[in-house]
Amino acid sequence: MNNFKKSNILFNLISTVLKPAYFFLLIFLLSASGSFGQTDKEKAKILYKLPKYLSWDGSGEITIGLLGASNELTKELKKLSKKKYSYGKSFEVQTVLNPEDVAEFDNSILFVSEKYKKDYARILINLKGFQTIVVTNNWSDKKLLMINFSGNQKYQVNLRNIKDKGVSIDNSIESATGIVIIDAKTLLDESEQNLKNEKQKVKEQKEMLEMQMLKLKYQKKKLTRQKDAIEKQKEKIKLQKAEIAESEKKLIIKKKELVRLAEQGKIKEDELKIKTLEVAKQEKAIKEQNIKIEEKEKELKEKTTVLEEQNKEIEERQSRINEQKLELAKMGVTIEMQKNYLTISIIILAIILTLVFFVLRGYRIKKRQNKLLETQKEEIAIQASQLSLVNKELAQLSIVASETSNAVGILNKKGEFIWVNAGFTRMYGYTLQLLQHELGENIKKASTYPDIANKFDECIKDKKSVLYETIVNGRNGHEIWAQTSLTPTIDDKGEVAVIVLIDTDITIVKEAQAEIANKNKKITDSIIYAEKIQRAILTPDEILGDFVKEHFILFKPRDIVSGDFYWASQTGNKLIVAAADCTGHGVPGAFLSMLGISFLNQIIAVHEEKDITADLILNELRDRVKTSLKQT
Numbered sequence: 001m002n003n004f005k006k007s008n009i010l011f012n013l014i015s016t017v018l019k020p021a022y023f024f025l026l027i028f029l030l031s032a033s034g035s036f037g038q039t040d041k042e043k044a045k046i047l048y049k050l051p052k053y054l055s056w057d058g059s060g061e062i063t064i065g066l067l068g069a070s071n072e073l074t075k076e077l078k079k080l081s082k083k084k085y086s087y088g089k090s091f092e093v094q095t096v097l098n099p100e101d102v103a104e105f106d107n108s109i110l111f112v113s114e115k116y117k118k119d120y121a122r123i124l125i126n127l128k129g130f131q132t133i134v135v136t137n138n139w140s141d142k143k144l145l146m147i148n149f150s151g152n153q154k155y156q157v158n159l160r161n162i163k164d165k166g167v168s169i170d171n172s173i174e175s176a177t178g179i180v181i182i183d184a185k186t187l188l189d190e191s192e193q194n195l196k197n198e199k200q201k202v203k204e205q206k207e208m209l210e211m212q213m214l215k216l217k218y219q220k221k222k223l224t225r226q227k228d229a230i231e232k233q234k235e236k237i238k239l240q241k242a243e244i245a246e247s248e249k250k251l252i253i254k255k256k257e258l259v260r261l262a263e264q265g266k267i268k269e270d271e272l273k274i275k276t277l278e279v280a281k282q283e284k285a286i287k288e289q290n291i292k293i294e295e296k297e298k299e300l301k302e303k304t305t306v307l308e309e310q311n312k313e314i315e316e317r318q319s320r321i322n323e324q325k326l327e328l329a330k331m332g333v334t335i336e337m338q339k340n341y342l343t344i345s346i347i348i349l350a351i352i353l354t355l356v357f358f359v360l361r362g363y364r365i366k367k368r369q370n371k372l373l374e375t376q377k378e379e380i381a382i383q384a385s386q387l388s389l390v391n392k393e394l395a396q397l398s399i400v401a402s403e404t405s406n407a408v409g410i411l412n413k414k415g416e417f418i419w420v421n422a423g424f425t426r427m428y429g430y431t432l433q434l435l436q437h438e439l440g441e442n443i444k445k446a447s448t449y450p451d452i453a454n455k456f457d458e459c460i461k462d463k464k465s466v467l468y469e470t471i472v473n474g475r476n477g478h479e480i481w482a483q484t485s486l487t488p489t490i491d492d493k494g495e496v497a498v499i500v501l502i503d504t505d506i507t508i509v510k511e512a513q514a515e516i517a518n519k520n521k522k523i524t525d526s527i528i529y530a531e532k533i534q535r536a537i538l539t540p541d542e543i544l545g546d547f548v549k550e551h552f553i554l555f556k557p558r559d560i561v562s563g564d565f566y567w568a569s570q571t572g573n574k575l576i577v578a579a580a581d582c583t584g585h586g587v588p589g590a591f592l593s594m595l596g597i598s599f600l601n602q603i604i605a606v607h608e609e610k611d612i613t614a615d616l617i618l619n620e621l622r623d624r625v626k627t628s629l630k631q632t
Contacts, residue, residue, distance in 0.1 A: 043073055044076035044080060047064055047077060047135065050135070050147065053169060053172065054109075054170075055167070055170075062092070062108060062109065064092070064093050066094070066095050067110065068115040070113075077093050096110070108132050108133075109135060110123075110135065112134060112136050120134075121144070132165070133146050133165060142182050142186065142190060145182075155179065157173060157181055188342070191338065191341070194338070202331055209324055209325065212317065216314060216318065219314060223314075226307060227307065230307075233300060244289055244290065247286055251279060251282060255279065404421070404423050405426070406504050407420070407428060407482075408420070408423060408503075410499070410501070411499040416442050417432060417443065427480065427505060428480070429475030430475055444456060448473065460488065463490060464488070465487040466486050468484055469481065469506065470484070480505055481507040483503070483506045484502070487499065487500045527560045530590060534590055534593065534594065537598075539567050539568040539569070543570055544577075547575040560586070561586060561587060561590035563585045563589015564589070565580055565593040565597060567597055569600070571604055573609075576612065576617070578617075580593070595625065599625065603617055
């Protein structure tokens, strides 16, 4: 467990160190990729070509305004302005000094450089009501842009925003080289992608916050333990101080006694010296203890200072987490708004597509009706020739119906029997007269199928074949499983003429199905009982609960019994845990899992606690499995 924690901490440290490196590498690549965009000369040529595709109401000369353009772009565009277009129009180049002056331009094109990116929204507001087409450079918001140099020798055109300005666009712009048309679908796809990215960011931030909360929780526990240790040390120092005070009192008493004895002259000089040395030793020991106490007090003060600093750091982290939670809440609101915008866009797009669908459908129906009128004449002529062929086929079908082993009957639209074949009599023992006399003239009365009325009505209403299965009692008392099909025949007017009933004897099939179902039930019952045995030999949850208070076990067998197993055992102060995946699924895998659990229990039983290691267990388990399966 400790090794796992250390590796996890090391991984987090490496991730923290490497993330900025990846970030700066990404910034470098992005900045490098920008160098492959259009040159100022190419941008000037594109600006020169744009009026070819755009037309303003009643405008003669066109003005191209430049806000923040480079000297090279301005110079190149002025050179091109000396040429007239093939259709007689010309254009004038003017430099704009600040965003507030853009309102002077109407019926014109305004180029805004990256330098004024932050002023783009304000420029659009200033140009409200003017027929001015704004050309931007590397502008990211596709919803607002009109024409944008996007790099990689391409420029983006938002047809909707240009049309909203009242400027007409030539359809040939869509086939021009380097053009990327931005339509509702493009914006919708981009919005969905942005929404996914935002959700992913929120998810990652939540996970980061949870990780920080766990770290704070751990640090708080650590601080509490350190505080408890400091309190214990304080108590210990207090006791030592009390002992020293008591020793000092005893020394004072001894000194007084020595003085008294010296005055009285009742003690020898050697004894006095010995006692004096003892007193000096005790004083030295007391001084040493005082020094140690002072050092411990100093150490305690340092630890207290560290604790205070850690407390401050925890409070700062807590405040940062609270700020991040607020940010997440704001982002959640933003995402909800984006969801609403996206839903509205989808609804509008769906309405437009529905209208287009109905228009196209009406056109197709009209076209189809015209075709039908043309082909009906041909069909009438063909039907006359086919009638003779049908009569011949009916004669052949009559022979087939009399010889087939299936029961065939013909019913009118009311469900009354009007004819049955010889196969019907062979299968059930009823001729047409016997059937009508003993069971009834109508199928709704004669059939044993409980929902026959609805099935028959469905066949008439939908003019389609219906199938059903039921048990039929023959005239001799035998039960027969029959599959019945009711098929309508349609006349020239498209109405049901008669219903053809065909019964197939499926008794053998049903008996086989019943036998298979019974065998499957026995096999399943056996496997379910095997599952109970397997679960009984798995490690009880209490063993893990004694060592790891917060834990869970996810055990989901694919085929009732499992080819995977978990196992845990306690030996001395060690908890040994294994999660194993055996070869195969279901019953074969379950056999192997039971072998594995049995071998693990045997290995733990024959070895002492100090000798048990992961490699010993795995190697011995491998040898035992190979021996039991007779593998070399």
